[in-house]
Structure formats: C-alpha cells, structure tokens
Amino acid sequence: MSETVLELLDVRAGYGTIEVLHGVSLAVGRGEVLALLGPNGGGKSTTLKVISGLVDIMSGDVHLASRSVAGVSADKLARLGLCSIPEGKGVFPNLTVRENLMMATHTGAKLGDVEEVAYTRFPRLSDRRSQLAGTMSGGEQQMLAMSRALATNPAVLLLDELSMGLAPLVVARLYEIVAQVAETGVSVLVVEQFAQSVLGIADRAAIMLSGRITRVGAPAELAEELSSAYLGGKG
Amino acid sequence: MQDFLAYTVLGLCLGSVYAIAATGLVVTYSTSGVFNIAHGAVATMSALFYWQLRFDWHAPAPIAIFLTVCVFAPLLGLVLEVVVMRGLRGTSEVTRLVTPVAVLLGINGAATWIWFRSSNRALVPKKFFGESNVKVLGQAVYYHQIIGVLLSIVIAGALYVLLYRTRLGVTMRATVDDRSLLMLNGGRPDRVSMASWAIGASLAGLAGVLLSPQLGALQVFALTLLVFDAYPAAVAGRLRSVPLTYVGAMVLGLSKLYFDWISDAGQRWLVLRNLRNAIPALLLFGALLLLPQDRLRGAIVTRTRERFRVPTMREAVLWGGVLVAAMAMLQSIMSGSAVISLANGVALSLMALSLVLLTGYAGEINLAVFTFAGVAVIAAWQFDVGPTGLATQKSLSVGAVLLAMCVCSLVGGLIALPALRLRGLYLGLATFAFGIIVYQLVILQTQPLHFNIFGGKFTVNLFTNGSLTVPRPHWFGINFAGQRAFLMLMTVLFAVLGIGIIAIRRSAYGRMIVAMKDSPAACATLGLNLTRLKLGVFMVSSAIAGLAGLMWAAERRTLPNNADFDGFQSLLLFMIAVVGGIGYVSGAFIAGIFLSVLSVVMPDVFDKLGSDYPSLHWLFVTVLGNFSHYVGPALVGIGLGKNPSGIAQQIMDGFRPLKKAPGATAIWVAAIVVLWAATWRGAVSNWHFSLISVGSLFIVPRIIMSVFEDRFAEEERAVAGEDLDLIGIDRAFRSSDRQVLDTALGLPAGPSGGVE
Numbered sequence: 004m005s006e007t008v009l010e011l012l013d014v015r016a017g018y019g020t021i022e023v024l025h026g027v028s029l030a031v032g033r034g035e036v037l038a039l040l041g042p043n044g045g046g047k048s049t050t051l052k053v054i055s056g057l058v059d060i061m062s063g064d065v066h067l068a069s070r071s072v073a074g075v076s077a078d079k080l081a082r083l084g085l086c087s088i089p090e091g092k093g094v095f096p097n098l099t100v101r102e103n104l105m106m107a108t109h110t111g112a113k114l115g116d117v118e119e120v121a122y123t124r125f126p127r128l129s130d131r132r133s134q135l136a137g138t139m140s141g142g143e144q145q146m147l148a149m150s151r152a153l154a155t156n157p158a159v160l161l162l163d164e165l166s167m168g169l170a171p172l173v174v175a176r177l178y179e180i181v182a183q184v185a186e187t188g189v190s191v192l193v194v195e196q197f198a199q200s201v202l203g204i205a206d207r208a209a210i211m212l213s214g215r216i217t218r219v220g221a222p223a224e225l226a227e228e229l230s231s232a233y234l235g236g237k238g
Numbered sequence: 239m240q241d242f243l244a245y246t247v248l249g250l251c252l253g254s255v256y257a258i259a260a261t262g263l264v265v266t267y268s269t270s271g272v273f274n275i276a277h278g279a280v281a282t283m284s285a286l287f288y289w290q291l292r293f294d295w296h297a298p299a300p301i302a303i304f305l306t307v308c309v310f311a312p313l314l315g316l317v318l319e320v321v322v323m324r325g326l327r328g329t330s331e332v333t334r335l336v337t338p339v340a341v342l343l344g345i346n347g348a349a350t351w352i353w354f355r356s357s358n359r360a361l362v363p364k365k366f367f368g369e370s371n372v373k374v375l376g377q378a379v380y381y382h383q384i385i386g387v388l389l390s391i392v393i394a395g396a397l398y399v400l401l402y403r404t405r406l407g408v409t410m411r412a413t414v415d416d417r418s419l420l421m422l423n424g425g426r427p428d429r430v431s432m433a434s435w436a437i438g439a440s441l442a443g444l445a446g447v448l449l450s451p452q453l454g455a456l457q458v459f460a461l462t463l464l465v466f467d468a469y470p471a472a473v474a475g476r477l478r479s480v481p482l483t484y485v486g487a488m489v490l491g492l493s494k495l496y497f498d499w500i501s502d503a504g505q506r507w508l509v510l511r512n513l514r515n516a517i518p519a520l521l522l523f524g525a526l527l528l529l530p531q532d533r534l535r536g537a538i539v540t541r542t543r544e545r546f547r548v549p550t551m552r553e554a555v556l557w558g559g560v561l562v563a564a565m566a567m568l569q570s571i572m573s574g575s576a577v578i579s580l581a582n583g584v585a586l587s588l589m590a591l592s593l594v595l596l597t598g599y600a601g602e603i604n605l606a607v608f609t610f611a612g613v614a615v616i617a618a619w620q621f622d623v624g625p626t627g628l629a630t631q632k633s634l635s636v637g638a639v640l641l642a643m644c645v646c647s648l649v650g651g652l653i654a655l656p657a658l659r660l661r662g663l664y665l666g667l668a669t670f671a672f673g674i675i676v677y678q679l680v681i682l683q684t685q686p687l688h689f690n691i692f693g694g695k696f697t698v699n700l701f702t703n704g705s706l707t708v709p710r711p712h713w714f715g716i717n718f719a720g721q722r723a724f725l726m727l728m729t730v731l732f733a734v735l736g737i738g739i740i741a742i743r744r745s746a747y748g749r750m751i752v753a754m755k756d757s758p759a760a761c762a763t764l765g766l767n768l769t770r771l772k773l774g775v776f777m778v779s780s781a782i783a784g785l786a787g788l789m790w791a792a793e794r795r796t797l798p799n800n801a802d803f804d805g806f807q808s809l810l811l812f813m814i815a816v817v818g819g820i821g822y823v824s825g826a827f828i829a830g831i832f833l834s835v836l837s838v839v840m841p842d843v844f845d846k847l848g849s850d851y852p853s854l855h856w857l858f859v860t861v862l863g864n865f866s867h868y869v870g871p872a873l874v875g876i877g878l879g880k881n882p883s884g885i886a887q888q889i890m891d892g893f894r895p896l897k898k899a900p901g902a903t904a905i906w907v908a909a910i911v912v913l914w915a916a917t918w919r920g921a922v923s924n925w926h927f928s929l930i931s932v933g934s935l936f937i938v939p940r941i942i943m944s945v946f947e948d949r950f951a952e953e954e955r956a957v958a959g960e961d962l963d964l965i966g967i968d969r970a971f972r973s974s975d976r977q978v979l980d981t982a983l984g985l986p987a988g989p990s991g992g993v994e
C-alpha cells in the first residue's frame with residue numbers, strides 16, 4: 004500500500020452509552036479505493052461518521068495525513084480536505100442546484116470553479132441550475148453530490164451507499180468517476196451494502212460485522228467470506 | 239370613497255410595520271427551524287431600551303435607534319441562540335415550542351422588573367418627528383408612518399438579496415435543510431444560526447420601536463400582544479416566503495383599519511366592540527386552516543431525547559393513595575394562607591393533568607387551557623344561576639359540573655378540527671389563536687346575548703359584570719366550602735383522574751394514541767382512524783380541563799375576566815407542565831405546585847424574610863423576591879433543553895436509590911410521620927417541619943446512595959458491564975445473564991420471575 008493518508012487506530016465509538024464500533028482499525032493509502040462491506044447494522048456508516056467528525060470516538064484515534072484528528076469538528080475536517088457524501092444523496096433538497104454548489108465554497112473553492120467542474124462533468128446539471136435539488140431524480144441528486152466532491156479537490160473522499168436507489172447504469176457511471184478521482188491521488192473509502200457494485204473499482208476491501216473489521220484483503224480473496232457474512236455466518 | 243382611501247392608506251402603513259415584525263419571524267424560522275414565540279418579547283424589550291435611551295436619557299434619535307436596532311436587539315438574539323436555542327437540538331416539537339415561551343415570559347418578567355417594579359410611572363414613547371405629517375389622499379400620514387413604510391420596503395429587498403443572492407443567506411437556509419451536511423461541506427452552522435437570530439431580533443426591535451407609540455404609554459404584555467398581531471402574516475407566508483408574508487401583513491393592516499371604518503372604531507355594534515382585537519387571531523386561525531394538509535409522517539423524524547415510563551396500575555393506585563394521605567396530613571398542620579397557596583397549586587395541577595393525556599400521550603398541543611376554564615365557568619354559571627343572574631346558588635351542583643364538562647368537550651371537538659390537518663407548531667398556534675378569539679369575543683363580552691329559539695326568548699349572560707362567582711360544592715353530604723375540605727376534594731379528584739388517565743394509557747386506546755404520536759403514517763397503514771382518535775382525545779382532555787377549570791374558579795370563588803384568559807397564563811401553564819414532565823401524572827402535580835410556589839409562595843417568603851431582616855431587605859425582596867416572581871418560572875423552562883423529559887423524571891432518578899434500600903426508606907418515612915405528629919401536637923413549628931422534611935427529600939437519597947455505594951456499584955456493573963447484544967451470540971448463555979436481562983426487560987427479580 005502507498006503512503007497512508009487516512010488511518011483508524013482501535014476506534015471505539017457509538018451513540019450515547021451504546022458502543023457500536025468495538026475497536027476498528029483501518030488504513031487507506033494515497034490514491035487507493037477501499038471498499039467497506041458488510042450487512043446492515045454492522046457499523047459501516049458509523050465508521051464514516053466517526054472519520055468525518057459527526058460522531059465522537061470513545062477511545063482509539065483517527066489520523067489524517069499522520070496527524071491525529073480525533074475530536075476535530077466536521078466542518079474543520081471538511082476544510083482540511085476531507086469530503087464526505089452521506090447516505091441519502093447528500094444534497095440540500097430546498098436549495099437550487101446552483102445554491103447547492105455554492106455550499107461547496109465553504110472549503111475555500113471559488114463558485115465559478117465549482118460550477119465549471121460540475122457542469123462540465125455532468126452537463127445535465129447545467130440545465131437544472133435553478134431547479135430545487137429535492138425535485139430532481141435520485142441519479143441527478145447523486146451527480147450533484149459527486150460534483151461537489153470533484154470540485155473541491157479533497158485529499159480523502161468518503162462515500163456512503165452511493166448505489167442506493169439508483170439504476171445499475173447510473174451506479175456504474177458514478178463508480179467510473181470515483182475510479183478516475185482516485186487516479187488523481189485522492190484516497191477513497193466507500194461503504195456499500197451491495198458489494199458487487201463497488202468491487203470492480205476497489206483496490207482492497209474490508210468486511211465489517213457487528214462493529215468489528217473481520218477481514219481485509221484484495222476483493223477476489225474475500226469473495227467466499229462475503230457470502231458467509233451476508234448469510235449470517237461468523238466471518 | 240374618500241374615507242375608504244384614507245383608511246386604506248392607514249391600513250397599508252400599519253401593515254408595513256407588521257411586515258417588519260413578521261419577516262423577523264420568517265428569517266428566524268426559515269434559518270433555524272425554531273418559531274420564536276419570544277419575538278414579541280424581544281420587540282418589547284427593545285422598545286423599552288429605546289425609550290430609556292431616547293426619552294429618559296435624551297439621546298438623539300439616530301443614536302438611540304442605532305444602539306437599539308443594530309446593537310442591543312442583535313445581541314439579545316445572539317445570547318438567545320447561544321444560551322437557549324442551541325440546546326434544543328434533538329428535542330421534540332413540544333419542547334421546541336415551549337422553550338421560546340419560557341424565553342418570552344423571562345424577557346417580559348425581566349422588563350417588568352427593570353422598568354415597572356417600583357412605580358407606576360408612564361413610559362410614553364413619541365413618534366419620530368412628533369406629530370409632523372403630510373396629506374396623502376386627504377389623510378394625514380405621520381412621518382413616523384412613512385418611515386415605517388419606507389423601512390419595510392428596504393428590508394423586504396435587503397432580505398431577498400440576503401437569503402437568495404448571498405452565501406450567508408443560502409447557508410442560513412441550508413442549515414435548516416441539513417445541518418450535518420452543511421458541516422460536511424465545511425460550513426459553520428453555529429455561526430450561521432447566530433447571524434440569523436441576530437437579524438431576526440434586530441427586525442423585532444425595529445418593529446417594537448415603530449409600534450410602541452400606538453400604545454400611548456408602554457406596557458409590557460400589551461406591546462408583546464401587539465407584535466403577536468403580526469404572527470398571522472408570517473403564517474400566511476408559511477414561515478418561509480418573504481413576499482407572501484408582506485401580502486399577509488397588508489391584509490392584516492387593512493382588515494383592522496377597515497373594521498375601524500365600518501364600525502366607527504367599534505362603537506356601532508357593542509357586541510362586536512372587541513372584534514378589532516380578535517382580527518389577528520381570526521386571520522391566524524383562518525390562515526392555519528387554509529394551509530395545505532400536513533403529510534403523515536413516519537417515526538424517523540420523531541426520535542427525540544424525551545423518554546417517559548408508564549407506571550403500572552398498582553403503582554398508580556398506591557401513589558394516588560400516598561398523595562391523598564400526605565395531603566391530609568399536611569393540610570392539618572398548615573396555616574390558612576399556606577393552605578390557600580397549596581389549593582391554588584393543586585387546582586393548577588388539575589388543569590395541567592388534561593395536558594398529560596393530550597400532549598404527553600397523544601402528542602397534540604393545546605395552548606388555550608385557561609380558555610376551557612372560562613368556558614366551563616360560563617356554562618356552570620348559566621346552569622346554576624340562570625340567565626337573570628339574580629338567583630344565588632349556595633353550592634356548585636353536579637349538573638352544572640356535568641354540563642360544563644360536556645360544553646368543554648364540544649368546544650374541544652371544535653378545536654380538534656385544525657388538529658385533523660395540523661400538528662406541532664401550527665396546531666399550537668391554532669389553539670393559541672382560538673384562545674384569543676374566545677377571550678376577546680366571549681370572555682370579555684359584557685353584553686348579554688339574546689336569542690329567539692322556536693319562539694322562546696333565551697338570554698345568555700357571559701361575564702356581564704366583569705366577573706363571575708363560582709360557589710364551592712356540597713356533595714355527598716359533605717360541605718366543601720371550607721378551604722381545607724376543598725383542598726382535599728381537589729386532591730382526591732386529582733388522584734382519581736390521574737389513575738384514570740394512567741388506565742387510559744395502559745389500555746388499547748392508550749396504545750393507539752401513543753402510536754398516533756409516534757407514527758401517524760404507521761397508524762394509517764394499520765387501518766386506525768386518526769380522525770376519530772384525535773377528536774376523541776381532544777374531547778376527553780377538554781372535559782378534564784373544564785372540570786379542572788371549574789375547580790380552579792371555585793377555589794378562587796370570584797373570577798374576573800380581565801386576567802388569566804389573555805393567553806399568557808395558558809402559555810405559562812403549558813410550559814410548566816412540560817417542565818414538570820408532560821408524560822407523567824406526577825409531572826402535572828409538580829407543575830401546579832411549582833407554579834404556585836414560584837409565583838406566590840416564594841415572593842411571600844422573601845417578603846417575610848425582608849421584613850424580619852431589614853438590613854438584608856435589598857437582597858431578599860429587591861433581588862431574590864423579584865427574581866423568583868418575574869424570572870423564576872421562565873428560567874426553569876429555558877433549562878428544558880438539558881432535560882426534556884422534565885422534573886418528574888429527574889426526581890424519579892434521584893429517588894431510585896430508595897427502591898434498593900427499602901429498610902432505610904421505611905425508617906425515613908417513619909421519621910417524617912413522627913415529625914408530623916410532633917408538629918400536629920404543637921411540639922415542632924411548621925417552619926421546622928417544612929425545613930426538615932423538604933431538606934430530607936434532597937439529603938436522604940444521597941445518604942442512602944453513599945452508605946450503600948458499594949452494593950449499588952456492584953449492581954451497576956452487573957447491568958452495564960454485560961453487553962446485551964452479545965449474550966447468546968459470542969458465547970453461551972450463562973445464569974448470570976439472567977439478572978441483566980431481568981433488569982433490561984423490567985421483569986421482577988427472583989426465582990419465579992424473569993427469563994428462564
């Protein structure tokens with residue numbers, strides 16, 4: 004693995020007194036795509052929330068570019084170059100497309116640059132710049148969220164259930180773009196419940212069960228363990 | 239025609255000022271998601287601050303207006319956001335509605351304390367440029383009014399540019415859409431919320447300054463109500479649209495002025511002379527009814543921090559009996575004045591009880607509880623005294639009580655109509671508006687109403703003489719006219735109704751109304767009739783409120799129509815009920831007692847201390863007495879964000895150690911009984927009994943906690959140390975897991991109970 008950009012060290016985290024992550028350790032290298040897979044309720048989305056600063060850790064540490072960022076607020080992490088697209092499209096439904104893109108400028112990017120990247124990569128968004136994001140199709144909303152990620156030049160990209168509710172062709176197109184982003188040196192951590200959609204572009208994959216990473220390896224190596232995990236085996 | 243144009247000009251001038259006030263509300267709501275009921279109080283405080291600078295300290299008008307609108311009001315908004323509103327995240331709609339109510343009462347209390355506590359001096363603000371005016375369409379329009387119109391136009395344009403053309407404005411709107419997502423974009427929602435509250439408060443301040451000359455002399459609650467009048471305009475804009483809010487404000491201003499025109503300022507039809515004051519509430523009610531029907535929501539948006547435990551019937555009956563016994567013992571050793579205060583508290587508790595069923599269980603809101611008291615009193619009075627008002631009734635009859643409950647139930651059904659379409663904030667506003675309408679058109683009605691039905695003449699006296707006298711009951715051969723007997727009657731009523739409400743909660747009907755609160759969408763898919771459920775719960779709750787209101791009125795004996803019904807008392811009771819614990823019968827009891835203690839007992843105590851220790855008069859009376867009277871009730875509401883489940887829950891948590899040490903608890907209770915006996919025999923003074931018994935409530939659980947610390951810690955470890963999720967998954971099930979499961983599932987411990 005190349006130089007490590009994002010690292011979780013024995014992280015325990017949860018909600019209130021309930022611990023969801025029981026000592027999670029992970030590392031993502033520069034330009035690497037790591038797929039975090041597993042069935043519902045395993046703690047995948049919580050892992051992303053911990054990394055992006057939305058959930059506090061109980062113990063352990065999170066490193067970004069070898070610096071501890073545990074306890075740093077989500078907005079500061081975003082300005083440090085960590086871009087997160089949460090589950091459920093990651094757009095502001097009551098803002099127009101242009102206004103959504105304007106929100107990407109909080110990281111320091113210029114609106115003109117953000118719009119140029121977004122409309123060049125996804126021309127359909129250009130036609131809908133005055134339309135409320137909540138009234139667009141799921142695929143278009145995901146494009147809008149992705150264009151924010153592309154325009155802000157992040158060091159790390161976190162994607163949560165990118166494929167949810169989208170047609171297979173749209174998913175394939177979006178993951179193609181994710182692969183291109185990774186090629187520019189961006190570290191990508193993708194959480195997916197439907198493994199097949201992401202394994203094609205992932206360099207490595209990790210299986211997460213009951214708040215623990217049970218296995219990390221090349222996608223091909225994990226095929227058998229994946230089916231066991233989804234069918235309720237111990238992993 | 240000339241008159242029409244003249245009144246139109248004046249209506250538009252008034253509408254412009256309403257527009258400024260209403261857009262302040264819209265800015266705050268559309269950028270923070272909180273409907274700031276305290277908006278009127280911020281306006282009032284700002285108007286008083288302006289008066290202080292301009293007319294008491296004689297600062298030049300531009301400096302005074304700048305310091306008020308650009309410094310004082312925004313700072314007040316900032317403080318509110320940082321200290322109060324930020325703590326409301328993750329709380330229910332009820333809590334988010336109640337906390338601004340507490341802020342309103344707190345600010346108004348503070349304003350009264352600062353400007354009106356010591357003298358009856360009149361604070362008279364003047365218009366900008368005095369009486370200077372120009373003629374517009376033949377009507378003299380003051381420069382003050384022209385400034386209002388110009389400012390409203392400038393503000394409308396500026397707000398549009400801010401919200402739709404600047405990053406700050408778009409970020410404000412994004413904060414309401416998805417706060418977390420904004421943070422993931424690098425935005426700072428806390429800063430944005432501060433900015434929006436500062437802008438909203440600034441607009442409130444400006445509206446307060448512009449509206450205040452209308453009153454002649456400044457009065458705290460009158461000015462707050464004047465700004466309340468602008469709320470229908472904000473609702474017309476659905477709390478989001480600035481242009482629609484302006485339209486609503488103009489309709490409001492024109493309606494008031496046209497009414498003045500056609501009614502000769504209310505003198506043409508005496509029966510309708512208060513209609514002008516009810517117009518904003520009528521428009522608010524109408525606007526709310528015209529809002530698009532609320533979509534049924536699922537449970538996901540209602541995950542909140544409030545948690546209420548339902549007691550068993552055995553516990554309910556046991557604690558009901560304990561309450562009655564404790565009250566009987568207490569009243570036997572209390573002085574007459576203390577019994578009056580306690581009776582007032584129990585009467586308020588009874589009224590709060592109606593909210594446990596309606597709000598605590600069913601999640602519906604009623605901000606007009608005192609209105610039902612007024613309606614109940616009118617109905618009972620008609621039944622017992624009759625239309626002539628000449629007969630004197632010595633006691634309240636059972637028939638009058640039943641009639642009052644029936645009438646209140648029907649009125650409750652009427653108020654439920656908007657509830658079929660609205661929820662949360664909108665429903666709260668609808669009930670509040672309903673309360674104002676009834677207050678202005680019914681309770682303040684001093685003209686007898688004459689009806690001719692089927693040839694027979696029928697007269698209804700409302701509060702014809704400005705007050706109604708309600709006798710106390712003489713039931714089952716017992717005369718409850720005496721203060722102590724009446725206190726016991728109310729306590730027994732509270733216990734019986736409380737047990738009844740818990741029985742409802744534990745029944746299939748109770749499960750349905752809680753399910754309706756949690757997820758109307760799920761209820762609808764299960765085939766539950768939501769209309770019938772809502773209607774039923776409103777009618778039952780209103781009947782309870784009517785009964786409670788009648789008891790409250792009988793406790794006071796004579797009920798004037800000029801206080802208590804103007805809406806603020808209902809807001810206060812609702813707030814204190816939520817603070818007490820809206821999901822608990824015990825919370826309702828705490829609420830009533832708490833309200834009575836804070837608003838009546840504490841100031842009396844500090845007055846007495848002040849007269850006993852003259853050198854500390856400034857501390858006991860000026861500081862502590864005024865503080866507890868004016869600001870105390872509001873402060874407890876402001877702290878609600880930290881403990882949204884209420885005081886009852888906190889008390890139960892605090893007393894939990896007693897359940898684990900029954901022997902020590904028995905000794906403590908026995909000691910209190912012995913102390914009571916000694917007080918009853920005159921060996922111990924009431925003061926010492928109060929001091930020791932109340933003090934022991936705080937100290938004993940802590941002593942028990944510390945004495946049995948090791949045992950409790952061991953039990954805690956047994957419960958918390960085990961990971962319930964892993965039992966039976968990562969390892970084989972052990973017998974020691976049994977205790978953990980028993981505790982988690984609320985099963986009785988021991989060999990016969992629990993999981994086998």
